[in-house]
Every structure is written in C-alpha cells, then in structure tokens.
Amino acid sequence: MIHFDREKCIKCMKCVQVCPFGVLEKQNGMPAVVRENDCIRCMHCGAVCPQEAVLYQLKDSIEKQPFPVIQSETFADDLKRHILLRRSYRRFQPELVDRNLITEALELAAWSPSAKNQHPTKWIVIESQSRIQKLMDVILCYVRETGKSKEIESLYQKGINVVCGESSTLLLAYAQDSALYPETDTVIAMTTVELYLQAKGVGTCWAGYLKRLGNTITELRALLPEIPEASSIYGAMMVGYPSKERYLHVPRRLKRADITWIEK
Numbered sequence: 001m002i003h004f005d006r007e008k009c010i011k012c013m014k015c016v017q018v019c020p021f022g023v024l025e026k027q028n029g030m031p032a033v034v035r036e037n038d039c040i041r042c043m044h045c046g047a048v049c050p051q052e053a054v055l056y057q058l059k060d061s062i063e064k065q066p067f068p069v070i071q072s073e074t075f076a077d078d079l080k081r082h083i084l085l086r087r088s089y090r091r092f093q094p095e096l097v098d099r100n101l102i103t104e105a106l107e108l109a110a111w112s113p114s115a116k117n118q119h120p121t122k123w124i125v126i127e128s129q130s131r132i133q134k135l136m137d138v139i140l141c142y143v144r145e146t147g148k149s150k151e152i153e154s155l156y157q158k159g160i161n162v163v164c165g166e167s168s169t170l171l172l173a174y175a176q177d178s179a180l181y182p183e184t185d186t187v188i189a190m191t192t193v194e195l196y197l198q199a200k201g202v203g204t205c206w207a208g209y210l211k212r213l214g215n216t217i218t219e220l221r222a223l224l225p226e227i228p229e230a231s232s233i234y235g236a237m238m239v240g241y242p243s244k245e246r247y248l249h250v251p252r253r254l255k256r257a258d259i260t261w262i263e264k
Contacts, residue, residue, distance in 0.1 A: 002033050002045065008053035015045035015054060040117040060253055082199060084250045089203030090165035092240030096127055097169055097202050102239070105196045109189040120179035121186045121234070124172040124226050129222065132164055135210070138219045139163055139199065152209065163209045167238035170207065172214070174227045175234050186234035203242035210236040 002023070004015075012198035015031050017022045024031050024045060025136075046054040046061030054061045073076070106123050114120075126132060136156075143153045155162050164170060173190055194204045196238045214220055214233040227233065 003055040005053040008051040014048045018044040018048050027126045028171045042117050088205040089242045091243040092166050105193045109192045112188045112192040114185045115181040120175035126170040165238045169239040171237040173235035183234045190235045205238040207236035
C-alpha cells in the first residue's frame with residue numbers, strides 16, 4: 001500500500017520514526033515497508049515527509065493544499081472561548097441548514113481521532129418533516145404502551161419536544177457493532193461536527209432520547225431502513241439555525257474537573 005518515490009526521498013527516516021506500529025523500517029539506507037498488515041493508514045508518514053515522497057496505493061498520501069498553519073497568537077484563547085460559549089440549542093428557525101455546510105462538517109469529522117483509524121461512523125441527515133413526525137408518533141405510542149420515559153409525552157402535550165426539539169434537521173450517526181470502538185469513535189466525530197457547526201452559526205443539541213429509543217423500539221428502526229442490520233445508532237443530534245434567543249454569559253459550571261495526579 002505504501003510506496004516511496006526514490007527520486008524525491010532524502011532518506012531522513014522521519015517516516016520511520018513516526019510510524020506508530022513499526023510498519024516502516026530502514027533498509028539499505030531507505031525506508032521500507034516490513035509489516036504491511038499492521039498498517040492502519042494513518043498517513044503519519046506522508047504528513048511528516050518534507051519531500052512529499054510517500055505514496056499510498058501509488059497516489060499522493062497527502063492533501064494537495066497549503067498546510068493549514070494557525071497564525072493567530074490568540075487562537076488558543078479563541079478556542080477556549082468557543083468551547084465555553086457552546087450551548088445546546090433546542091429552538092430553531094424553520095429554515096434548513098445549508099447542505100454544503102453540513103457536508104463540510106461531516107467531511108471534517110473524517111480527520112478526528114479513531115481507534116486503529118477505522119472511522120466506522122456513517123451519517124444520515126433527515127430533513128423530511130414527515131419522517132421526523134413519524135418517528136415522534138412511534139415514540140409517543142411506545143411511551144403510552146410501556147409507561148417508560150413518561151416525561152416525553154407530558155412535555156410534548158405542553159408543546160415541548162425533548163426528543164427532537166424544534167429542529168428542521170436531525171443528524172443520525174451509526175456504525176457497525178463489530179467495529180473496535182464504535183461509540184467512542186462516533187462521539188469524537190460528532191463533537192468535531194458540533195464544534196465546527198456552532199462556529200459557523202449553526203445550533204446543535206445532542207439527541208440522547210432519539211439515540212436510545214432508536215436502538216430500542218423495533219418500529220422506530222423500521223422507519224430507518226437506511227441503517228443496515230448489525231449496526232446501531234451511536235449518536236443523534238438536532239441541527240438548525242438558532243431562534244432569536246441569545247446567550248450573553250458563560251454559565252457557572254457547578255461540576256468541575258475531578259483530577260488526580262499520580263507522580264510515583
């Protein structure tokens with residue numbers, strides 16, 4: 001899978017040094033692939049090569065675009081502020097979010113960390129209000145029949161939808177159950193998506209009810225034939241342009257980091 005352009009390679013061995021699983025070794029003064037089956041296609045080798053001499057399947061192993069160097073000295077403070085100001089929005093405008101923006105966010109999630117670089121998460125974007133209403137109808141029926149999560153119906157009768165909010169778009173993230181860490185990988189990917197969307201002015205809220213019930217209610221899964229068998233919903237999110245509400249302050253976080261330092 002990995003090849004080296006011998007004309008470009010300057011034999012610095014940086015690719016060998018960064019390989020996390022010892023797939024590459026120095027042989028006859030050149031980097032060489034010695035354990036190809038252990039390669040997780042992380043492309044650290046390509047990212048570190050100063051000569052762009054690393055190929056993957058005989059194609060470039062890196063994106064042919066300027067390296068995204070962060071120039072701003074205030075970036076760390078800006079990022080901290082962005083994280084502190086992130087809110088969970090449940091009230092949205094009826095206007096659909098630009099598909100190009102959602103696609104850009106989902107594509108960006110492909111660069112988030114993933115166990116053994118599997119990236120098992122797949123996405124379903126539901127813009128259909130009729131499909132969303134059908135999902136809610138099934139959930140409400142389930143609540144009435146089982147008596148579980150009664151707050152869903154009682155609040156719904158008061159005009160509060162704790163499952164989908166007022167979102168015009170639902171984002172479902174699913175993965176094969178046989179993946180190494182499907183839930184962890186999906187959470188990391190969705191966090192990446194959320195932070196980017198909110199930076200672009202799009203409101204989000206993690207839809208925990210929908211995730212849980214989507215894997216519990218058989219009739220609900222029947223409304224989602226796009227999700228194959230042996231796969232589960234590992235994340236769900238409400239997405240939309242926020243309503244006119246504006247948050248002016250960072251709320252005091254009552255539960256802070258619980259940290260234990262081990263020195264010996």
